[in-house]
Amino acid sequence: MTVFAPPPQMIPDSWLTRREGTVYAEEVPLAVVAGAIGTPFYAYSALALRSNYAALEQVLSPLGVSICFAVKANSNVNVLAEFAALGCGMDIVSGGEMARALAAGTPPGRIIFSGVGKTRPEITAALRAGLHQINVESAAELEAVAAAARDLGLRAPVVLRVNPDVDAKTHAKITTARRDSKFGIAATDVPGLYAAGATRPELEMLGLAVHIGSQVLDLAPFRQAWAALAQMVRGLRAAGHSVARLDLGGGLGIGDADHPGPDLVGYARAIRETVGDLDLALTVEPGRWLCGRAGALVTEVVYLKPGAHGDLAIVDAAMNDLMRPALYEARHPVLTLHPPRGAVDAQPCRLVGPICESSDDFGSYQGLGRLAPADLLAFTHAGAYGATMSSTYNSRDLIPEVLVMGERFRVIRARAGIETALRLETPGAWQSIGEGSLSV
Numbered sequence: 093m094t095v096f097a098p099p100p101q102m103i104p105d106s107w108l109t110r111r112e113g114t115v116y117a118e119e120v121p122l123a124v125v126a127g128a129i130g131t132p133f134y135a136y137s138a139l140a141l142r143s144n145y146a147a148l149e150q151v152l153s154p155l156g157v158s159i160c161f162a163v164k165a166n167s168n169v170n171v172l173a174e175f176a177a178l179g180c181g182m183d184i185v186s187g188g189e190m191a192r193a194l195a196a197g198t199p200p201g202r203i204i205f206s207g208v209g210k211t212r213p214e215i216t217a218a219l220r221a222g223l224h225q226i227n228v229e230s231a232a233e234l235e236a237v238a239a240a241a242r243d244l245g246l247r248a249p250v251v252l253r254v255n256p257d258v259d260a261k262t263h264a265k266i267t268t269a270r271r272d273s274k275f276g277i278a279a280t281d282v283p284g285l286y287a288a289g290a291t292r293p294e295l296e297m298l299g300l301a302v303h304i305g306s307q308v309l310d311l312a313p314f315r316q317a318w319a320a321l322a323q324m325v326r327g328l329r330a331a332g333h334s335v336a337r338l339d340l341g342g343g344l345g346i347g348d349a350d351h352p353g354p355d356l357v358g359y360a361r362a363i364r365e366t367v368g369d370l371d372l373a374l375t376v377e378p379g380r381w382l383c384g385r386a387g388a389l390v391t392e393v394v395y396l397k398p399g400a401h402g403d404l405a406i407v408d409a410a411m412n413d414l415m416r417p418a419l420y421e422a423r424h425p426v427l428t429l430h431p432p433r434g435a436v437d438a439q440p441c442r443l444v445g446p447i448c449e450s451s452d453d454f455g456s457y458q459g460l461g462r463l464a465p466a467d468l469l470a471f472t473h474a475g476a477y478g479a480t481m482s483s484t485y486n487s488r489d490l491i492p493e494v495l496v497m498g499e500r501f502r503v504i505r506a507r508a509g510i511e512t513a514l515r516l517e518t519p520g521a522w523q524s525i526g527e528g529s530l531s532v
């Protein structure tokens with residue numbers, strides 16, 4: 093059994109501070125929010141979202157690199173609006189995410205459509221909206237984009253996503269650029285497909301894209317992938333093609349006590365040294381890095397019970413609220429909202445949720461002190477791939493999301509409630525087949 097042991101009660105982010113015996117999110121005690129809306133809930137810091145964007149922009153804008161936030165990391169329209177207001181573009185992977193990006197005020201010309209399985213209606217909607225670019229992942233999809241553009245009498249702005257066969261050295265479930273991955277077009281097929289696309293009047297072939305995976309902590313795989321793309325750009329140009337854009341993907345990881353994340357200056361230097369001299373419009377698509385550390389999941393201890401290797405604390409948050417531990421073996425540093433009691437390094441405590449699955453287990457944590465029912469805890473680094481991956485498994489509500497700004501907070505996603513879920517399950521009329529078109 094692995095025990096996650098950060099320095100005891102390390103406060104990992106500057107927007108969270110321990111003061112007067114409790115934990116503040118900016119200037120708002122998280123226990124006050126818990127008292128007002130109940131647990132569990134997600135809290136995000138507007139200050140942290142903004143300062144993350146500002147830090148990345150500061151190192152990338154001198155290189156002319158534009159930033160598109162990967163909406164799937166946190167798609168709350170109010171979070172998107174924070175980024176959109178700063179001039180950030182969006183990287184989307186579905187029609188639903190397009191609607192959210194537009195609703196947040198992102199200009200269509202700042203939106204990139206990624207994803208391996210875009211449907212024809214999604215492609216049509218993207219072309220109608222006038223998105224900046226469609227990142228195509230197969231010959232079949234290129235045909236679908238061409239057909240949709242022809243029907244609309246438009247020219248589709250296309251970039252080909254390359255699979256560079258690079259190991260991002262991250263968790264297997266978030267590695268996306270090995271040869272056997274479902275993502276991207278094999279490097280050997282790219283020149284032929286680019287040339288084929290360039291002959292089609294309904295397609296505007298603009299360049300290449302890559303995305304090697306997520307939570308990448310080492311810069312070497314980025315360099316390897318971008319260098320491979322630079323080589324491909326030179327090859328395409330030598331063959332007489334125009335290549336104007338390069339989309340460098342997301343994946344920039346967040347470090348922890350054991351593994352520091354890549355530093356931004358090194359990240360920018362890797363971009364400059366691999367693709368900086370090609371006169372290309374460059375874009376990155378970070379998701380996790382911009383919002384992961386800006387969020388926490390606040391939960392309450394329901395029961396304690398003895399386990400084979402120390403105490404179990406059963407909390408009211410579960411794998412349906414925060415799936416990353418179950419899916420990726422992720423560990424989220426935990427804070428008690430009260431000053432820890434007793435010897436903090438006595439015994440690890442295993443935090444589990446109430447769901448009827450053994451994988452509903454957040455792992456064992458050292459340094460929490462003696463816990464008691466009704467204690468409040470915060471899983472930190474929960475602002476990315478937390479709320480967006482949540483489900484209603486076990487008929488649990490999707491939990492509220494709260495945005496904190498200075499001394500104020502507001503709910504930015506209300507609890508849906510079981511009544512709403514039951515209403516959607518009101519049966520429709522029985523439909524007989526063979527009597528004309530069916531509608532459900």
Ligand SMILES: *Cc1c(COP(=O)(O)O)cnc(C)c1O
Nearest residue numbers: 162206306342343377378379380
């Ligand atoms: C998920 C994804 C991203 C963002 O990944 P992060 O690890 O959150 O930065 C960027 N681009 C594409 C194509 C993606 O699928």
